[in-house]
Amino acid sequence: MNKSNTILYLDGVSVSFDGFRAINNLSLVLDKGEMRAIIGPNGAGKTTMMDIVTGKTRPDEGEVFFDGQVDLTRHDEAEIAMMGIGRKFQKPTVFESHSVEDNLMLALKAPRSIFPALFHRRSAAEARRIDDILGIIRLGDKRDELAANLSHGQKQWLEIGMLLAQDPKLLLVDEPVAGMTDAETEETARLLKDIARDHSVVVVEHDMHFVRELGVKVTCLHEGSVLSEGTLDFVSADERVVEVYLGR
Amino acid sequence: MITQRFFSADRRIAVTIVALLAAAMIVPLLNLAVSPQSAFYIPPYIVALVGKYLCYALLALALDLVWGYCGILSLGHGAFFALGGYAMGMYLMRQIGSRGVYGNPILPDFMVFLNYKELPWFWYGFDHFWFAALMVLAVPGLLSFVFGWFAFRSRVTGVYLSIITQAMTYALLLAFFRNDMGFGGNNGLTDFKDVLGFSVPADATRSALFAASAVTLALAVFVTAAIVRSKYGKLLMAVRDAESRTRFLGWRAENVKLFAFTVSAVMAGIAGALYVPQVGIINPGEFDPANSIEVVIWTAVGGRGTIVGPIIGALLVNAGKSWFTGVLPEFWLFALGGLFVAVTLLLPKGIVGVWDSWRGKTKALRAASLAAEAGADAEVPQPKIVRSAARTPGAWSATGSEPQPAG
Numbered sequence: 245m246n247k248s249n250t251i252l253y254l255d256g257v258s259v260s261f262d263g264f265r266a267i268n269n270l271s272l273v274l275d276k277g278e279m280r281a282i283i284g285p286n287g288a289g290k291t292t293m294m295d296i297v298t299g300k301t302r303p304d305e306g307e308v309f310f311d312g313q314v315d316l317t318r319h320d321e322a323e324i325a326m327m328g329i330g331r332k333f334q335k336p337t338v339f340e341s342h343s344v345e346d347n348l349m350l351a352l353k354a355p356r357s358i359f360p361a362l363f364h365r366r367s368a369a370e371a372r373r374i375d376d377i378l379g380i381i382r383l384g385d386k387r388d389e390l391a392a393n394l395s396h397g398q399k400q401w402l403e404i405g406m407l408l409a410q411d412p413k414l415l416l417v418d419e420p421v422a423g424m425t426d427a428e429t430e431e432t433a434r435l436l437k438d439i440a441r442d443h444s445v446v447v448v449e450h451d452m453h454f455v456r457e458l459g460v461k462v463t464c465l466h467e468g469s470v471l472s473e474g475t476l477d478f479v480s481a482d483e484r485v486v487e488v489y490l491g492r
Numbered sequence: 493m494i495t496q497r498f499f500s501a502d503r504r505i506a507v508t509i510v511a512l513l514a515a516a517m518i519v520p521l522l523n524l525a526v527s528p529q530s531a532f533y534i535p536p537y538i539v540a541l542v543g544k545y546l547c548y549a550l551l552a553l554a555l556d557l558v559w560g561y562c563g564i565l566s567l568g569h570g571a572f573f574a575l576g577g578y579a580m581g582m583y584l585m586r587q588i589g590s591r592g593v594y595g596n597p598i599l600p601d602f603m604v605f606l607n608y609k610e611l612p613w614f615w616y617g618f619d620h621f622w623f624a625a626l627m628v629l630a631v632p633g634l635l636s637f638v639f640g641w642f643a644f645r646s647r648v649t650g651v652y653l654s655i656i657t658q659a660m661t662y663a664l665l666l667a668f669f670r671n672d673m674g675f676g677g678n679n680g681l682t683d684f685k686d687v688l689g690f691s692v693p694a695d696a697t698r699s700a701l702f703a704a705s706a707v708t709l710a711l712a713v714f715v716t717a718a719i720v721r722s723k724y725g726k727l728l729m730a731v732r733d734a735e736s737r738t739r740f741l742g743w744r745a746e747n748v749k750l751f752a753f754t755v756s757a758v759m760a761g762i763a764g765a766l767y768v769p770q771v772g773i774i775n776p777g778e779f780d781p782a783n784s785i786e787v788v789i790w791t792a793v794g795g796r797g798t799i800v801g802p803i804i805g806a807l808l809v810n811a812g813k814s815w816f817t818g819v820l821p822e823f824w825l826f827a828l829g830g831l832f833v834a835v836t837l838l839l840p841k842g843i844v845g846v847w848d849s850w851r852g853k854t855k856a857l858r859a860a861s862l863a864a865e866a867g868a869d870a871e872v873p874q875p876k877i878v879r880s881a882a883r884t885p886g887a888w889s890a891t892g893s894e895p896q897p898a899g
Contacts (some may be wrong), residue, residue, distance in 0.1 A: 348742075
């Protein structure tokens with residue numbers, strides 16, 4: 245398969261933990277600029293797939309390529325993050341003892357070594373970028389608030405904002421609307437659609453209503469491999485998908 | 493609100509630095525220039541005692557940089573302190589020259605006693621102060637760098653890291669006890685005569701050493717505060733609170749920790765070097781794991797994750813120790829253990845943390861009553877912890893709130 249126009253290319257990837265095959269011959273291709281929703285029952289391997297892409301877990305076999313040519317299995321988390329893959333965790337993970345602004349400042353694209361950080365002075369460009377992101381994630385009025393004091397939904401947005409600050413090419417977003425109110429869910433869908441205009445995005449989500457809102461191609465994982473792929477209507481009409489979800 | 497918060501923290505650090513610099517001038521003055529009959533006279537033993545406490549405070553501050561701000565609970569910081577102390581002790585031994593009991597101009601007494609024929613290679617250079625001073629920084633710095641390099645790269649965290657730091661200091665304790673290590677075995681290094689040409693036991697020298705300790709501590713407070721305020725300092729706390737988040741943002745958490753650990757070890761080494769001439773001896777007992785644990789207690793009592801806290805903790809606990817061991821010597825360890833348990837249960841943020849939350853509450857109450865008087869239902873500031881330390885109270889290990897995604 246030609247991978248020149250892909251942002252993410254997984255082919256025949258398998259990984260097992262203590263004999264359990266979490267990912268089983270998984271192949272998945274994401275084109276540049278595409279947004280993809282990934283669904284699947286618990287234990288389908290969604291988070292493990294993200295672990296493989298971000299360098300947290302090494303696959304036992306298979307190819308993982310980023311941007312058509314970079315072999316991700318040869319790099320670790322920090323290197324992969326610097327190449328332009330941002331990841332939002334399932335459980336919102338922000339720096340709780342820092343202000344919203346400082347959270348973004350630590351995520352902003354900049355040299356990632358000790359001495360520049362030690363003698364760092366905030367530039368006007370950085371301040372502008374932080375203002376922009378605060379606007380995008382609708383937290384402008386919370387910039388001095390400690391992240392610990394944000395609501396669950398606001399933490400999710402802050403974490404998405406931190407990904408944006410990294411200026412990635414590809415965002416991996418794990419369950420962005422878990423624990424959100426309906427209004428927040430709608431807002432998040434709008435936010436992600438905004439972001440998808442100039443980024444490639446992979447969203448893992450259980451919430452079908454939210455997935456429908458996104459209106460993008462859907463991949464359904466089951467037992468570590470792709471079960472079905474297509475529009476949400478196509479996938480949800482698929483016999484096998486119904487079967488794994490309803491457990492017939 | 494935020495700016496106000498930072499101002500108050502800034503002011504506290506400024507006050508500490510000024511107080512230390514003032515003590516560096518006033519205490520020697522009251523010791524040297526005031527007649528012993530005067531009520532203001534400070535006797536030399538107090539000068540030496542408080543000077544020793546200041547070295548402990550520097551050690552506690554060093555520990556706080558890694559424990560309070562990065563969640564690395566080192567139970568081996570006493571080792572870096574002792575290594576700095578040994579480097580200084582070696583210089584002081586070489587200064588004795590031919591005034592030793594055996595009168596050997598090159599070999600220290602214990603080497604003559606142990607039938608050394610010539611000076612071991614690692615004692616070369618220690619007759620120069622500059623070389624010894626360099627070693628005070630380099631030896632603890634290098635050990636912590638190599639140790640941290642392996643430990644942090646292998647992602648050893650939490651209680652496992654604490655255990656291997658403890659093992660490190662214990663291994664050094666056993667090594668330094670051996671006579672053929674060439675560091676004086678279990679007697680260590682003592683019987684010092686001169687430091688930089690001044691007599692060690694003289695009152696003026698003691699006052700000068702006190703002043704040097706106070707000034708160094710003030711400098712360390714300044715440097716630590718600058719580190720913690722910088723973007724790097726924020727990163728340090730971010731690694732403490734959510735290490736994997738920092739990795740997925742592209743930071744190398746192991747390098748972040750390694751830098752703080754090395755800086756901290758160098759600070760501990762300086763503390764040891766200032767300590768040795770003031771107490772007049774350095775022996776392997778300083779490597780005792782119990783010493784390192786005591787440092788943890790000082791820091792916890794004062795308040796980890798604050799800069800002033802560990803200093804207050806070290807001064808108070810050691811003053812308490814001096815008093816307690818005079819009155820009820822056999823119960824001191826029980827008191828110390830009880831103190832640690834009590835602080836862990838009742839004051840997880842230490843004295844400074846309690847002070848802060850108390851201040852925060854009274855401020856909020858005052859604001860609330862003012863607002864009530866004015867009859868306006870203005871927004872009432874919530875009582876908040878004023879500093880940004882702290883994860884879960886009582887969570888002593890370095891395991892943060894890492895997400896553990898399940899398949």
